[in-house]
Amino acid sequence: MQSAKIPLPYFDILLEHINLGDAAVQKTFGRHVHWGYWENPWKADGSVDDFAAAAEQLTQRVYAAANVKEGDRVLDAGCGFGGTIASLNENFSNLNLVGLNIDPRQLERARQEVQPHGNNQIEFVEGDACQLPFADASFDVVLAVECIFHFPSRADFFHEARRVLRPGGRFAICDFVPLPVFNPIRRLLTNKVVSAVEDTYGRVNSECTLADYRKLATDSGFTLTLKEDITGKTLPTYPVIRRLFEQLDKPDSAQATAEVELVSRLGLLRYLILGFTR
Numbered sequence: 120m121q122s123a124k125i126p127l128p129y130f131d132i133l134l135e136h137i138n139l140g141d142a143a144v145q146k147t148f149g150r151h152v153h154w155g156y157w158e159n160p161w162k163a164d165g166s167v168d169d170f171a172a173a174a175e176q177l178t179q180r181v182y183a184a185a186n187v188k189e190g191d192r193v194l195d196a197g198c199g200f201g202g203t204i205a206s207l208n209e210n211f212s213n214l215n216l217v218g219l220n221i222d223p224r225q226l227e228r229a230r231q232e233v234q235p236h237g238n239n240q241i242e243f244v245e246g247d248a249c250q251l252p253f254a255d256a257s258f259d260v261v262l263a264v265e266c267i268f269h270f271p272s273r274a275d276f277f278h279e280a281r282r283v284l285r286p287g288g289r290f291a292i293c294d295f296v297p298l299p300v301f302n303p304i305r306r307l308l309t310n311k312v313v314s315a316v317e318d319t320y321g322r323v324n325s326e327c328t329l330a331d332y333r334k335l336a337t338d339s340g341f342t343l344t345l346k347e348d349i350t351g352k353t354l355p356t357y358p359v360i361r362r363l364f365e366q367l368d369k370p371d372s373a374q375a376t377a378e379v380e381l382v383s384r385l386g387l388l389r390y391l392i393l394g395f396t397r
């Protein structure tokens with residue numbers, strides 16, 4: 120079932136179970152494939168319905184950071200199963216929405232699941248976020264929801280995002296951002312921990328600090344306009360995902376998720392929403 124151009128083991132697992140009609144997987148990750156956002160994390164009840172609602176909240180917070188408005192042309196880079204495009208389609212009208220993904224299997228599901236309404240137009244395009252197949256200055260908004268850590272180069276993606284945005288265009292992302300002190304600590308971690316995470320989540324680079332993001336923005340011609348640290352609001356995600364992997368008989372993936380949970384709970388790995396303008 121592996122046909123993505125880059126290995127994405129967790130998508131192999133998700134697609135296998137979605138195609139088998141697994142209701143828990145469909146509810147948890149059939150639309151959004153990212154962490155949840157709980158305004159009141161202590162009220163999280165651990166259910167898949169509660170998680171799906173929180174995942175929708177996270178998406179809405181990211182596109183709010185880009186101030187999407189009627190009439191915009193919006194690119195969602197690394198669009199997964201099209202959940203962010205679906206949410207924009209449900210909440211706005213007169214948008215031109217483009218979802219881009221490197222994995223044609225995900226795009227196939229997105230095309231099946233997301234139908235335009237409210238005078239919106241929707242297109243799903245196969246491609247690499249670091250080589251965007253779009254004209255210069257052709258979008259008002261670029262989004263990248265919890266995916267930039269997979270891209271071959273953040274710098275290339277920032278340059279591409281700036282190129283395809285019109286002057287004044289808005290760019291918003293969310294990402295796992297380490298405290299500077301965590302990077303040297305992480306290099307001391309055993310290969311076993313590192314490869315457990317890669318065996319589940321594929322190639323992940325989560326070494327980009329906030330200072331690195333500020334430099335990326337400056338170097339590529341963006342101004343950082345919003346920085347929201349939502350780490351605490353995302354933490355109820357971890358038990359849900361760990362339990363799901365255990366139910367799917369993937370104990371190594373549950374363990375890899377627990378490693379990420381630990382450094383998040385220790386505050387070493389932050390979850391940030393960042394907004395930029397061109």
Ligand SMILES: C[S@@+](CC[C@H](N)C(=O)[O-])C[C@H]1O[C@@H](n2cnc3c(N)ncnc32)[C@H](O)[C@@H]1O
Nearest residue numbers: 151152153197198199220221247248264266269
């Ligand atoms: C954690 S998922 C997030 C999916 C979606 N943004 C969401 O929030 O539901 C990461 C996504 O990045 C995509 N991806 C990874 N590398 C990519 C690349 N170089 N170009 C475009 N998409 C990529 C994956 O296929 C996957 O859909």
